[in-house]
Structures are given as C-alpha cells and as structure tokens.
Amino acid sequence: MISNANNAWVLLSAALIMFMTVPALGLFYGGLVKKKNVLSLMMQSFVCLLVVSILWVVVGYSLAFSPGELIPGILGDFRWTLLNGISPIDPSPYTVSDPKGPVSHLTFVIFQCMFAVITPAVVSGAFAERMKFSAFLAFSVLWLFVVYIPLAHMAWSIHGVFAQKGLMDFAGGTVVEINSGFSALAGALMLGKRRNLRALPPHNLTYTQIGAAMLWFGWFGFNAGSGLAADGLASSAFVSTNTAAAAGGLIWALLDWLLQKRPTVLGAVTGSVAGLVVITPAAGFVNVGGALVLGLAAGAVCYWFVVSLKAKFGYDDSLDAFGVHGVAGVIGTLGTGLLAAPFITAPFGMNGGKGFAGFFYGNPASFAVQLEATVTAMALAFFGTLAVFVVVRYTIGLRVSEKEEAIGLDITQHNEKAYTLIE
Amino acid sequence: MKLIVAIIQPFRLEEVKQALYGADVQLMTVSEVLGHGRQGGVTEIYRGSRETGNLLRKIRLEIAINDDFVDRTVKAIITGAKTGELGDGKIFVYNLEECIRIRTEERGQHAIG
Numbered sequence: 314m315i316s317n318a319n320n321a322w323v324l325l326s327a328a329l330i331m332f333m334t335v336p337a338l339g340l341f342y343g344g345l346v347k348k349k350n351v352l353s354l355m356m357q358s359f360v361c362l363l364v365v366s367i368l369w370v371v372v373g374y375s376l377a378f379s380p381g382e383l384i385p386g387i388l389g390d391f392r393w394t395l396l397n398g399i400s401p402i403d404p405s406p407y408t409v410s411d412p413k414g415p416v417s418h419l420t421f422v423i424f425q426c427m428f429a430v431i432t433p434a435v436v437s438g439a440f441a442e443r444m445k446f447s448a449f450l451a452f453s454v455l456w457l458f459v460v461y462i463p464l465a466h467m468a469w470s471i472h473g474v475f476a477q478k479g480l481m482d483f484a485g486g487t488v489v490e491i492n493s494g495f496s497a498l499a500g501a502l503m504l505g506k507r508r509n510l511r512a513l514p515p516h517n518l519t520y521t522q523i524g525a526a527m528l529w530f531g532w533f534g535f536n537a538g539s540g541l542a543a544d545g546l547a548s549s550a551f552v553s554t555n556t557a558a559a560a561g562g563l564i565w566a567l568l569d570w571l572l573q574k575r576p577t578v579l580g581a582v583t584g585s586v587a588g589l590v591v592i593t594p595a596a597g598f599v600n601v602g603g604a605l606v607l608g609l610a611a612g613a614v615c616y617w618f619v620v621s622l623k624a625k626f627g628y629d630d631s632l633d634a635f636g637v638h639g640v641a642g643v644i645g646t647l648g649t650g651l652l653a654a655p656f657i658t659a660p661f662g663m664n665g666g667k668g669f670a671g672f673f674y675g676n677p678a679s680f681a682v683q684l685e686a687t688v689t690a691m692a693l694a695f696f697g698t699l700a701v702f703v704v705v706r707y708t709i710g711l712r713v714s715e716k717e718e719a720i721g722l723d724i725t726q727h728n729e730k731a732y733t734l735i736e
Numbered sequence: 737m738k739l740i741v742a743i744i745q746p747f748r749l750e751e752v753k754q755a756l757y758g759a760d761v762q763l764m765t766v767s768e769v770l771g772h773g774r775q776g777g778v779t780e781i782y783r784g785s786r787e788t789g790n791l792l793r794k795i796r797l798e799i800a801i802n803d804d805f806v807d808r809t810v811k812a813i814i815t816g817a818k819t820g821e822l823g824d825g826k827i828f829v830y831n832l833e834e835c836i837r838i839r840t841e842e843r844g845q846h847a848i849g
Contacts, residue, residue: 513782514790573781583783620784633783
C-alpha cells in the first residue's frame, strides 16, 4: 500500500534535485568561467536534464534497477523498457527506512532519474571552456551506460553486488560523488589544459554564490529524500546535511583567512559544497557529531587538494569537480564506514533491527565493504570515462579548435552570447 | 580648442564632477576603463590561485573646451581627484582640430560650449 505522505516528500525531493542541476549547477559553474563561455556551461547542465531524462525512462531505469540479471550484480535487464508494466498504483520495490509505507514505483523512477541527470552535469565542470558541445553530448549518452548505470546497479539495486554486501551509501557517495569526481579527472587528463594563459578570474562570483546556495537547498531533497520516507530518518539526514555543509564552508573560509590573508566568498561556498558531498553517503547513518567531523575533514582536505596539490600535478580540472566531488566523496564513503552510528538506523528496523554500525561502533567489516566499493567506483569511473573519451576522440573529436577556444564556446558552439556590451 | 583626457580614481568621480560644475564646465564624457600606473595592479586569489598584475578599475573623463577654459578645468580635476596617494591618475591635454555640433551643424568655438 503506497504511503501518500512518503510519496509527497519523495516527489518534492525529486523536484529539489532537478533544481540542483538546473539552474543551481549551471549558475555555480557558469559564474566561474569567462563571460564568453558561461552559456556553454549552463547548456551542458541543461542538456544532461534533456538527454538523461529521456534515456532513463526508455531503458536507463530498467537496466539500473530491474531485478533481472543481464550481468549478475552489475546490470539489470530490459523488462521495464519505457516503464512497461509499471502502473501508477504499484508500490516501489525499493524502500529504506519505512518498508510498510513505500512510495509509488513511478516516484522512485523519477527520483532516481534526477540522480542520473545531475551526475554527468557535475562532471562537466572539468571540461569547461574547451570541449566541443557535440563531444560532450556523446560523452553524456555513452557514459550513462558505461559508467553510471552499472555503478547505480551495484550500489543500490536489489541484486547489486555491493547492496548485497551491506554497502552504506545513503544518497550517492559512490554512485554520484566518487563517480563524478574520478570521471572528471579522467576527462580532464584526456582533454588537456585550456590554452589561455590566464584561466582566471571568474567572470561573475555572484552567480557562483547563488548557485552554491541553491545546491545546498536542493541537497536537502538529495539526502533527506533518500530514505524514501517522510520520517525521523529524513529529519536526521536533513540535520546532518546542514551541519556538514556549514562545517565545510566555515573551515575553508578560516583556512583562507589564515593562509591567504582573507576569507574568500569562493572559498566559503566551495567548502560548503565539499561538506555537502562528504555527507551524501553518510546522511542517514551518522549522528550530528559524525556530520560535524566529516564536514570539517572534507573542507580541510579538499582545501589542501585544490589549493596546493592540484598546482603540483598540473592537470586542468577547470572547476574542481575532482578536487571537491572526488576527494570529498572518498572521505565521505570511507568515513561512513567509520562513523555510522547504529542507534540512528536501528529504531527504523534497518539492517535486521541492529542498525548500521561503522568501525568506531564495533563493526570493522563494514569499513572493508566501504573500501571495496570506493576503490571499485574510482576504477570504474576513471577507466570507464577513459574508454568513452577514446571513442569520442576518434569519432567526433574532443576539443574545439584553438581559434574557437579563443573566441569562446558560447559563440562557436551555440551561436549566442550571454551579455551584450551595447544594445 | 583643447581636448582634456583625465584618468582618475573611480571613487573620486563625484568630487571631480562637482569641482567641474563649480568651474562652470558642464560638458563631459565619462567611461569606465582598466589600467594602472606606478602603483601596479592588484593581486586576487581564487581557490588559492594567485592572480597578480590585474588591471585596476579607473574612470576616463573626456572634456572638449575652448583655450581660455584649460586652466580652470585642469584645476577643477586636480581639486576633485587629488588624494596625494599613488594612483590618483593623470591629465592629458591635446590640441583639438575641429568640433561640430550635430544638431545645429555649428563648427569650432561656438560648437564646444
């Protein structure tokens, strides 16, 4: 029997996640690039919404979440092609904290759709200001099947290899965050650096701050919706999410102040996003102390990665999709294995009533599962993306020409410009 | 006839305008420009990446005047723009060959004022 209360909350959460992709991520990224490229960034996020939305209802959802076993533990089958056989009154086969009150199956379909939409949009930050639009479009289609769907199946579907082992990934530390981060790294390495001598400064940090605030807002749906119920666990995930985001932003701003003399706006919002990323796998498993620790750790480690390590390695992860999502995703997924507090999930009867416990709560085995899933997600994202990029490179080509890069992607890829100088 | 071009600090524009009005100089063109003089550019930091030598925001004034107005115009600009710090800007005075008021097609000295 469908719970209408739960259904309402998860539908709203799906809408919140859609809002994270468009306009939030488009604004966040768009503000960081030169004004001749802002539309190209916004279009990359928007086209993910267009393309993945279609692919998801045609075959994507079926391959990711159906109980069939095209590749056991890794890929479902085609039984739900075009959502065939899923009626509006069917309860979702997936529940998390409220097995007696499932949402509508269609609610689960569209909720998961939004996760699949935002992940390649996050990756696009690493390709900024130099990738052909056609190449990005091809990437987003191929990558969904090669990387995203198998990973979502492994972590979240009924027969998924890591779901079976008890992986704790509440809202996508592996599927969304590690995945987007390591895909971004592989893509940035394949693409090479931007040609312009000065990559900076960002053309409009007010967009970036507005976008980051909207991401934070949408993330409440992302995380607190992932229990698939409007219950106390949703409240717990909501509190954890807010706490980690605040801690991440605060520590980054303080480190800026200490080490670079001024607390920067870009630093504060980047740290908050790192905090939101790190709490994603952990949101429904840790208490508020755990959320605080994770938020601080993500802010500090991502700071070190983005500010000092990146310069030493010299790859051009233009908008730090790897340095924030990849790094904080790893910290969060492993950190959940350490900090998961059984008294958070036990009252909901989860894990056979025992609740999910991490290493520090006497369950070292759970950390091993988290580690295995982390390494698998890193490898699949990195090598899967390399494979997709090789295909795109030898068919469509990856980069715009030197001249097009100098003119800007808005004009050369879309025949438009974002701003007029004289009307 | 002369053309006076002055590069000044943006935050002194209001004072310069008032001083010019006080000297009975009513006509000017103002634009926002980037540049720097001996004080050098600014350093900006984005996610730890240091950007040095960025150009500073400045205001460029253009004023076309008759010869007998040169001294008072220069004086007014200095009165409004001077702080005594590096970066106060510069004033350039050019000879002006011709001036035509589009509305009336008047030329020369009568067209300027």
